[in-house]
Structures are given as C-alpha cells and as structure tokens.
Amino acid sequence: MILSRRHLLGVGAGLSTPALAQPTWPRGPVRLVAPYAPGGTVDAVCRLVQPGLQSELGVPVVVENRPGAGGTMGTAAVARSAPDGQTFVLVFDSHVTNPALMPNRGFDSARDLAPVTLIGTTPMLVVTPAPRRWQSLPEVFEAAKRSEPEAISCASNGNGTLTHLVLAQIQKALGVSFLHVPYSGGGPLATAAASNQTDLALGAAALSGHVATGLVRALAQTGAERSGKYPNLVTLAECGVPGINAVSFTGVLAPIATPEPILRQFRAALVKVVEQPTISQRLRDGLGFDLLMSEPAAFGRFIDVQTETWARVVRENRVRID
Template identity: 45%
Template sequence: MRTLTRRAALAAAGLSLAAPATLRAQRAWPDGPIRIVVPFPPGGSADLLCRLLQNPLTQSLGVPIVIENRPGAGGAMGTATVARAAPDGQSFVVVFDTHVVNPLLIKPLGYEEKDLRPVCLLATAPMLAATPVKRPWTRMEEVIAQAKKQPDTITYGTIGVGSLAHLTMERLQDAAGCKMVHVPYRGGGPMSAAASAGEIDLAVASVVGLGGQVGSTLRALAQTGETRSPLRPNIPTLIESGVPGVAAKAFWGILGPAGVPEPVMQRMEAALQQALQQPAVRKPLEDQGVDVVGSTGKAFAAFLEEQEAISSRVVQEKKISMSSD
C-alpha cells in the first residue's frame, strides 16, 4: 500500500512540475510586449490594419504592441515565425487571403496548419481593379475588349502568385475569354506604388491595399463583391462588367501558435473585438469600404476552411504553382 501511495505522490509531483508553465502563462499574461507579425512589407493592407489596432490593444492589454514586418513567400515566412514561437500568447500574426493558398503552393511551407490557431476574423472587403489615371480605360469592359484583341498585352499586378486577386483574375480570364499577364509583387505597398507610377495596367487589391491611391493616381474600374459597395455605388461589379459568376472578397485575421492557453486566447479575442468597435479603428476601415467583422476564433476557423476549399479548386483547375509566372 505504501508503494502505491509513493507512486501516486510521485505522479502528482510530476504533474505539478509540468503545470507551472501553463499556469504562469494564464496568470501573468501578457508578460511583456506582445509581438504581432505582419508577413508583408509596410504600407500594405495587413500592415495598415494592424497599425490601427496597435494603440487600442496597448490600452486594453496594458503592454506595448510591437509590430514586426517579415515579408516573403506570400506571407508564409512571417507566419512560420509565429507558428514556431512559444505558445505563451506573446506572438501573433495577421494573415491575409494568401494564407489559405500558401499550403498548396509552397513546399516546404515551414510550418503545418495544425501549428496555428485562429483567434479572430478581423474584416473583409471587396477588391478593386484599378488602372493608372494616364491609361485610357474608364470601364472594365474596355480592358477586357483589348485583352481579347491583343492577348498577353494587358498587365495586372497582385500581391503574389496564388493571392486572392490572382485567383480572381484567373477566373475572370476564363469567364471573359481573354488573356492577360500577371505581375506578382511582394505586397500591397510595392504593387500600389508600381501601379501609381504606371508600370502596370491594372492593380487588383483591396482598397486598403491600394493605399489611398484610388481617386488620385489610380482610377477604379470594377469591384469584386457580389453587389456594389454602398460607399462606391458608381463602381460596377465584375459581374456587371460582363464577367458572370466571378466575385470575391479579401479578408484579414489574427492567428496564434497552437497550444496557447485557452484563457489567453479568449482574452486576446475579446481585446481584438473591443478594439474593432472603437471609432478610431472602425471608421477609417468603413470609410474605405471594409466590412468590420470581429468574429470568434471558432467562426474564423470555419471561415478559413471554406476559403481553403475555394482556393484549392482554382489552384488545381488552373495548375497554378510558384513557377506559374
């Protein structure tokens, strides 16, 4: 009987030694500055959204929020750093629509999907197809007509191979019966700058990703939502522009390493939802046609599964790979 008791005591002691790390994370979190990785260059939509959230999160959580830009591989490089980070709630990543297609295109990816846990779907938005103001087109139909007459002469920029904009434009070309040339960039900032300088014919990205250039150096020709945005009622959809069945929305969300204690994830989720309700965050987004969401982590996980299914179908049908362009 004494042997059994001794074993039970040793087992209990073992559990008590294993538990402190998790318990400390729950009690002390946040334990110092929280790092939010933006896996794209400064100036893109994920970067801008993250910087809107920075001050409200600092106030809510009581520690500095450090934004770290780590671009590369369509967001996979920066995302991998968070997937491999300690599950202590001190590191998170803002993902964009490339997140759902990267596992299909990048081998090795540097992490597995199970290494990350969704925290919150922040927002969604229709993308715009915009052209430099010095180009002659005023309607998307005109661009499509020229692409039909002169295949592979119209260039369009996106934030990378396999991005939502790239997949949407592949669908557009199939539906409209035309052929254009894809020019991938390393993020929304570089693409917007290139489009504003007239280096490409079209820039396809969310309004946030176009960096406020629409109406100044860029002219919007169409939007990718199923219906027109109330904030841009004069811009037709792709469907209205003669591209039946083609609609898509960009999205932004937050993920953390798998294994972060549940109380920490719940508090981060709540802090993000609270920040998104503040006028200083919400109004600039809504003014640009962004739909603020602020979902639960569970709802974001379901959303990602749906988006992955759509992207996988297009990638397979079009045989898209990182060497496609």
C-alpha cells in the same frame, strides 16, 4: 473535424497550463507579426490597432514586418513560436490560397495555428492608373481580345495570392492572356499602380487611398455583390465575368497551444480597440472593411471554406507559382 481538433487542442492546452492559475499574462512585449511588406493592408491594420492594444494590454505591442513567400515566412515563424501569448500574426487572403500552391510551407494552419478573430472582409478592386485611357473594364477586355497575348499588363500583390487567382479566373472566362506582374505585397502594388507602372492592378484596401486621390481609377470590384464602400462600382459579373466572389480579409492567429484564456483576453482587447469610433471609421472608410470581429470558431470555419474554394480554383486553372 479540423475545427474539433483545433478546438480540443486549444482547450487542452488551457487546462494543462499551470501558469493560467496566476494572472501573469502578458509578461512583456507582445509581437504582432505582419507577414507582408510595409505599406500593405495587413501592415496598415497592425499599425492602426497597435496603440490601442498597447493601452488595453498594458505592455508594449511591437509590429514586426516579416515578408516573404506570399506571407508564409512570417506566418511559419509564428507557428513555431512559443505558445505563451506573446506572439500573434495578422493574416491576409494569401493564407487561404497558399496551401494549394505551396505544399511545403513549413506549417499547417489547422494543426499549428489557433484562430483568434476574423477582423473583417472587403472586396478587391480592379483599377487602372489615371493616365490610362480606359473608363470601364469591358473596354479593357475588348482591347485584350484584339491585342497580342500579354500585351496588357495586370499587377497583383504576389504570385499565388487571391489577386493572382482572380486574374487566372478572368483570363479563363474570357479566353485572353494578360501579362501578370506580381509584386511583393499590397504596398508595392499600390505604389506601382499610382505611379503608372502597369495597365491594370488587382488589389485590396491598399489601393483605396489612391482611388480617393484620383491617382488610380476603379473599374470593378471582385465581390459577388456591390460593396457598401463602393455602391456605384460594378462587379465582375456586371462586366461579363460571372461566378467570381473574391473577398480579401484580415484576421488574427496564434500558435496552436496558446492557452484559450489568453486568446480570449487578447481578442477582447482587440474588440475594444476596433470598436473605438475613430478606429472603426478608418477600417471601414479608409480600408473598406466590413467589420466582423468573429468568434474564433467562426474564423476557423471561414479559413477552412476559403482554403477549399481556392484550392479548387488552383486546380481548375492549373495555376503555378514557379
């Protein structure tokens, strides 16, 4: 029913907008909002596709970082923007964890935002800075069991993010307590991990570069199965923590009443950009994404399922962000 409402709103907006009779879009600079700090995964994807989108659309495409409140501030601003096709937002996994943790976010995804495409998914990584002694995640778990509560720190990319919820699941499964250190996004998290400021870090693609350079050591991945980028990296289940299947993602949304032909045109332009060999290689090899470029309805279903899944995790683990 959520998808039906979303779909009908989009179609209705398209049929009722006289401007669609004239090829006037885009009418000026297009804003691509990254609702997270610079240096993280969403920021990296925005800046990777920006030149190609600019070329395809024939107008300037401006990447605008609007971090705050786990991505909700920038996303809420887009939800309130005019539905004229001049504003889009790239969301991250916190988009599906925030509803259960922040009931007063100022917007509802199904009611206020139209899905454009799910760009791709990637399992998250559990890493430790290179100077730390641990060579495997079970070693860390054993150390945590022998230590006082919160003696071992684990950084996430923010309170209420998917990394925070995965940490909560690990702690409940093992009966241990790590010191949770939330950062304001993937960029600051990756910097902290690379500079040896934490024992462990849970994050997505922003950590990949530091794994490649050897500044951090990957101990496990959070997907149900091993990823194509890290085929030799064990899963949490293989480390004795079954039942976790957490994948980071990034996708594009627009204000709900944005005319459907505009959404289709924007998506087509983005698909062309992502299909360029240099871009797709950087998304796959550099950021670790399995590229999907889904249809809007499929992205809508993905959001709905993920939101329900992580709301259950929040309830079962009694996660709070205050």
